[in-house]
Amino acid sequence: xxxxxxxxxxxxxxxxxxxxxxxxxxxxxxxxxxxxxxxxxxxxxxxxxxxxxxxxxxxxxxxxxxxxxxxxxxxxxxxxxxxxxxxxxxxxxxxxxxxxxxxxxxxxxxxxxxxxxxxxxxxxxxxxxxxxxxxxxxxxxxxxxxxxxxxxxxxxxxxxxxxxxxxxxxxxxxxxxxxxxxxxxxxxxxxxxxxxxxxxxxxxxxxxxxxxxxxxxxxxxxxxxxxxxxxxxxxxxxxxxxxxxxxxxxxxxxxxxxxxxxxxxxxxxxxxxxxxxxxxxxxxxxxxxxxxxxxxxxxxxxxxxxxxxxxxxxxxxxxxxxxxxxxxxxxxxxxxxxxxxxxxxxxxxxxxxxxxxxxxxxxxxxxxxxxxxxxxxxxxxxxxxxxxxxxxxxxxxxxxxxxxxxxxxxxxxxxxxxxxxxxxxxxxxxxxxxxxxxxxxxxxxxxxxxxxxxxxxxxxxxxxxxxxxxxxxxxxxxxxxxxxxxxxxxxxxxxxxxxxxxxxxxxxxxxxxxxxxxxxxxxxxxxxxxxxxxxxxxxxxxxxxxxxxxxxxxxxxxxxxxxxxxxxxxxxxxxxxxxxxxxxxxxxxxxxxxxxxxx
Amino acid sequence: xxxxxxxxxxxxxxxxxxxxxxxxxxxxxxxxxxxxxxxxxxxxxxxxxxxxxxxxxxxxxxxxxxxxxxxxxxxxxxxxxxxxxxxxxxxxxxxxxxxxxxxxxxxxxxxxxxxxxxxxxxxxxxxxxxxxxxxxxxxxxxxxxxxxxxxxxxxxxxxxxxxxxxxxxxx
Ligand SMILES: Cc1ncc(C[n+]2csc(CCOP(=O)(O)OP(=O)(O)O)c2C)c(N)n1
Ligand SMILES: [Mg+2]
Numbered sequence: 001x002x003x004x005x006x007x008x009x010x011x012x013x014x015x016x017x018x019x020x021x022x023x024x025x026x027x028x029x030x031x032x033x034x035x036x037x038x039x040x041x042x043x044x045x046x047x048x049x050x051x052x053x054x055x056x057x058x059x060x061x062x063x064x065x066x067x068x069x070x071x072x073x074x075x076x077x078x079x080x081x082x083x084x085x086x087x088x089x090x091x092x093x094x095x096x097x098x099x100x101x102x103x104x105x106x107x108x109x110x111x112x113x114x115x116x117x118x119x120x121x122x123x124x125x126x127x128x129x130x131x132x133x134x135x136x137x138x139x140x141x142x143x144x145x146x147x148x149x150x151x152x153x154x155x156x157x158x159x160x161x162x163x164x165x166x167x168x169x170x171x172x173x174x175x176x177x178x179x180x181x182x183x184x185x186x187x188x189x190x191x192x193x194x195x196x197x198x199x200x201x202x203x204x205x206x207x208x209x210x211x212x213x214x215x216x217x218x219x220x221x222x223x224x225x226x227x228x229x230x231x232x233x234x235x236x237x238x239x240x241x242x243x244x245x246x247x248x249x250x251x252x253x254x255x256x257x258x259x260x261x262x263x264x265x266x267x268x269x270x271x272x273x274x275x276x277x278x279x280x281x282x283x284x285x286x287x288x289x290x291x292x293x294x295x296x297x298x299x300x301x302x303x304x305x306x307x308x309x310x311x312x313x314x315x316x317x318x319x320x321x322x323x324x325x326x327x328x329x330x331x332x333x334x335x336x337x338x339x340x341x342x343x344x345x346x347x348x349x350x351x352x353x354x355x356x357x358x359x360x361x362x363x364x365x366x367x368x369x370x371x372x373x374x375x376x377x378x379x380x381x382x383x384x385x386x387x388x389x390x391x392x393x394x395x396x397x398x399x400x401x402x403x404x405x406x407x408x409x410x411x412x413x414x415x416x417x418x419x420x421x422x423x424x425x426x427x428x429x430x431x432x433x434x435x436x437x438x439x440x441x442x443x444x445x446x447x448x449x450x451x452x453x454x455x456x457x458x459x460x461x462x463x464x465x466x467x468x469x470x471x472x473x474x475x476x477x478x479x480x481x482x483x484x485x486x487x488x489x490x491x492x493x494x495x496x497x498x499x500x501x502x503x504x505x506x507x508x509x510x511x512x513x514x515x516x517x518x519x520x521x522x523x524x525x526x527x528x529x530x531x532x533x534x535x536x537x538x539x540x541x542x543x544x545x546x547x548x549x550x551x552x553x554x555x556x557x558x559x560x561x562x563x564x565x566x567x568x569x570x571x572x573x574x575x576x577x578x579x580x581x582x583x584x585x586x587x588x589x590x591x592x593x594x595x596x597x598x599x
Numbered sequence: 600x601x602x603x604x605x606x607x608x609x610x611x612x613x614x615x616x617x618x619x620x621x622x623x624x625x626x627x628x629x630x631x632x633x634x635x636x637x638x639x640x641x642x643x644x645x646x647x648x649x650x651x652x653x654x655x656x657x658x659x660x661x662x663x664x665x666x667x668x669x670x671x672x673x674x675x676x677x678x679x680x681x682x683x684x685x686x687x688x689x690x691x692x693x694x695x696x697x698x699x700x701x702x703x704x705x706x707x708x709x710x711x712x713x714x715x716x717x718x719x720x721x722x723x724x725x726x727x728x729x730x731x732x733x734x735x736x737x738x739x740x741x742x743x744x745x746x747x748x749x750x751x752x753x754x755x756x757x758x759x760x761x762x763x764x765x766x767x768x769x770x
């Protein structure tokens with residue numbers, strides 16, 4: 001392939017599979033996560049004959065998508081997946097929905113039966129575009145060779161523009177084999193035919209927002225994953241804005257790292273398992289500035305009691321997120337970095353005086369709430385508290401000073417990771433927030449490790465979740481990826497057990513993790529190192545040994561079995577109805593039937 | 600939260616005329632639990648690259664705003680217009696209505712059809728097929744009158760709508 005100043009359309013024909021790879025290369029793709037099969041053999045054949053794109057062979061297609069998500073979230077680039085038709089595509093669906101819910105840019109290439117067999121129930125045929133339509137931001141079925149290159153480029157544009165998301169390209173096998181013309185990607189500033197998301201905010205709205213915030217007596221800044229998706233500049237601008245204004249800042253689960261956890265103006269994560277001070281600040285504020293978050297139900301709790309006395313400013317790149325759950329006074333459509341830059345500008349030039357005195361009083365109130373020390377726990381005796389395990393992991397990695405990336409599975413351990421591991425930079429925290437997919441963490445960490453070979457990549461896992469994609473230990477072995485799996489093994493689907501304890505009379509129906517494997521031996525079977533900490537005195541050594549080992553490790557941390565995750569706002573309750581810790585569960589008795597139906 | 604007043608909205612959507620676009624729009628409505636009172640679609644430009652979808656829906660103001668925003672963010676959607684909100688507009692629907700009967704009922708049906716300016720497009724000694732254009736209310740009213748006179752079958756296109764005056768929708 002010659003890459004000399006190529007004309008817009010290259011009529012020298014190559015196979016469709018070669019066009020696919022050439023488009024990937026032109027899009028700057030250097031790694032794809034995939035699993036072969038009949039329908040995509042032509043792409044695998046073309047992959048074999050080139051060197052610029054690396055293929056990582058996963059052990060399950062769901063893991064390919066999570067790996068691509070981890071790659072994307074830790075780099076800001078589009079993650080790319082390649083799977084075969086039928087079962088390959090259906091296995092990928094959970095990953096696609098996960099990426100959709102968390103706005104992660106992914107392009108997933110699926111094989112398809114040849115065009116003349118589509119609709120015939122052919123071997124390994126599935127209606128992939130039908131199945132993935134509600135699972136993706138957009139999808140395509142390429143039926144004509146002349147559309148192939150354009151669709152490839154279009155998919156990347158769609159995946160990363162506006163609110164990012166997963167895109168599927170369904171590729172019939174004959175299209176991959178037949179010659180196809182190539183065309184270059186359209187110029188970056190060439191307007192798309194129909195999809196042109198607004199990124200620059202309206203100046204009048206910005207001014208309105210700044211004036212509200214300046215006059216506010218009890219302001220709060222509530223920042224979400226949109227700040228991370230916008231790129232590191234947005235996080236830098238957020239820090240600048242928070243410092244400029246002197247206001248308290250809280251992050252959503254997806255936004256952790258957008259504002260530094262160690263900054264004195266950080267009041268912790270908010271929401272169902274957020275800090276006392278963050279939730280009460282949200283509840284009591286008079287002006288709320290939401291940047292890149294979506295008033296998700298995990299955040300708002302009972303909607304009619306959500307921050308009842310505040311005026312709300314909501315900046316989001318997706319207009320459909322605004323006024324969806326919560327009615328806001330100042331809607332701002334735009335990219336987080338552009339919005340923050342405009343807010344900073346306007347803050348500096350707008351003459352409205354700042355209600356400084358009142359805001360000082362507000363801080364005094366917040367400091368009172370902080371004194372509750374809502375994340376305090378007592379580590380006593382030999383039994384390891386899960387909170388302590390995360391805290392030590394955080395402290396030891398911090399002391400070592402290595403670039404560290406954390407992923408999680410889903411459950412209590414995920415919330416403890418969010419509460420006790422502090423993130424000072426964006427893109428270091430990968431978790432399945434919207435879909436809550438058990439089995440996300442290991443493959444996500446794998447994708448992160450591929451993108452950052454020298455970094456320390458740790459999956460903070462639960463013993464139940466880890467079994468959902470445990471086969472990826474094989475991928476770690478094959479590519480010598482030194483991912484560390486740090487299992488908080490409480491022998492329960494702890495989060496399920498917690499809800500059963502609080503809401504279902506302690507009837508622990510099917511939530512015990514019975515017949516667990518020996519995780520140390522399991523690690524060894526996958527050519528990895530297996531470690532175990534059974535008592536608190538072993539914890540630090542195991543953590544240090546896990547980090548020091550140059551290859552993949554499973555560290556089985558046997559933690560207290562009956563620990564619950566607090567604070568907790570039970571579903572359907574208001575922010576000021578928090579359960580702070582054990583002994584207070586009777587508050588959960590107040591959970592209404594309307595609350596019980598919520599997830 | 601805003602009021603719970605439910606209103607009807609006639610929404611015009613200009614879309615790329617590509618495979619799956621209608622499924623996307625319908626999937627959006629079913630997936631998010633919005634109402635569809637009627638939906639029509641057909642290509643509207645010379646090259647057949649653009650289609651226009653007219654959706655009549657109902658919901659609270661907040662829901663209708665959501666519907667428009669959700670439609671607008673679909674990749675193949677060019678434009679979304681809430682004709683109900685944007686000023687005076689025309690709505691038309693075509694219906695084919697079969698009435699079977701004899702004697703006095705038949706005469707009455709024909710008389711009413713004339714009053715409603717419905718055209719007879721098929722007739723046998725025992726039946727008529729009427730063609731009628733109008734807004735939904737007019738067709739509803741006509742069908743109501745035909746029911747005791749032998750109404751057997753109704754086929755309706757659903758509404759198409761356009762703004763009055765010079766305002767127009769472009770890709
Ligand atoms: C794929 C999937 N299935 C079911 C659930 C529901 N669920 C949420 S947390 C949880 C238990 C997780 O147990 P474990 O991994 O041991 O974590 P722990 O809560 O004990 O820390 C379950 C079953 C889910 N989130 N994802
Ligand atoms: Mg567990």
